[in-house]
Amino acid sequence: DAGITQSPRHKVTETGTPVTLRCHQTENHRYMYWYRQDPGHGLRLIHYSYGVKDTDKGEVSDGYSVSRSKTEDFLLTLESATSSQTSVYFCAINGYPVGNNEQFFGPGTRLTVL
Amino acid sequence: GENVEQHPSTLSVQEGDSAVIKCTYSDSASNYFPWYKQELGKGPQLIIDIRSNVGEKKDQRIAVTLNKTAKHFSLHITETQPEDSAVYFCAASNRDTGFQKLVFGTGTRLLVSP
Numbered sequence: 001d002a003g004i005t006q007s008p009r010h011k012v013t014e015t016g017t018p019v020t021l022r023c024h025q026t027e028n029h030r031y032m033y034w035y036r037q038d039p040g041h042g043l044r045l046i047h048y049s050y051g052v053k054d055t056d057k058g059e060v061s062d063g064y065s066v067s068r069s070k071t072e073d074f075l076l077t078l079e080s081a082t083s084s085q086t087s088v089y090f091c092a093i094n095g096y097p098v099g100n101n102e103q104f105f106g107p108g109t110r111l112t113v114l
Numbered sequence: 115g116e117n118v119e120q121h122p123s124t125l126s127v128q129e130g131d132s133a134v135i136k137c138t139y140s141d142s143a144s145n146y147f148p149w150y151k152q153e154l155g156k157g158p159q160l161i162i163d164i165r166s167n168v169g170e171k172k173d174q175r176i177a178v179t180l181n182k183t184a185k186h187f188s189l190h191i192t193e194t195q196p197e198d199s200a201v202y203f204c205a206a207s208n209r210d211t212g213f214q215k216l217v218f219g220t221g222t223r224l225l226v227s228p
Contacts, residue, residue, distance in 0.1 A: 004157075031214075040220060041220060042120075042203055042218040042219055042220040042221050043158070043203065043216075043218040044218070045215065045216070045217075048215070058215075059115075090157050090158070092157075094214055096214070101146070101214055102148070102160055102163070102214075103148070103160070103214050103216060104160070105150075105157035105158045105159070106157050107156060107157050108155075108156070108157050
């Protein structure tokens with residue numbers, strides 16, 4: 001399995017509080033992604049990173065920010081959590097241009113916003 | 115942008131039967147089509163992929179077919195086993211952009227009954 005960990009794995013928080021999710025990889029891959037998974041929507045891209053300090057928005061980026069100060073860590077922040085952000089969040093990595101350009105996923109973080 | 119539709123949303127089969135999951139995509143520039151399997155409580159795992167210069171690819175009991183003209187691709191699982199029960203996602207991307215920016219279908223829950 002690709003070396004990807006996510007923390008925390010489960011979190012319950014209240015509306016209006018800030019939340020940060022962490023993705024850590026040991027593969028030294030350049031590309032990292034944050035997705036959210038909701039019933040009926042599959043996986044939707046929130047933000048992605050193509051290098052240290054290089055990030056860009058995905059299709060559902062409103063209400064989220066990201067940071068990548070080191071190759072191995074990609075942080076997703078909800079500045080003021082809302083109930084609509086209750087979801088399962090997955091981090092993914094991609095070794096492009098090395099390898100077959102496959103995307104590998106972490107185990108996920110289940111976030112509940114009350 | 116790309117839009118991927120996936121059918122059916124649920125599929126129940128008897129052990130030993132075949133299962134077929136179908137996806138359509140909208141962007142003719144898409145040229146990479148992976149399939150992921152997600153077991154309960156885990157992240158999606160890549161099981162097979164196909165590139166647009168190939169019409170079919172097989173890996174043991176799993177095969178994927180691609181029809182570029184009709185913009186659809188399918189996952190075929192033969193001799194299904196209970197351990198094939200999971201949610202399956204198709205996805206599409208344009209690899210010419212370099213790294214993957216995948217667009218996912220909404221998933222198919224496959225249940226294989228003994």
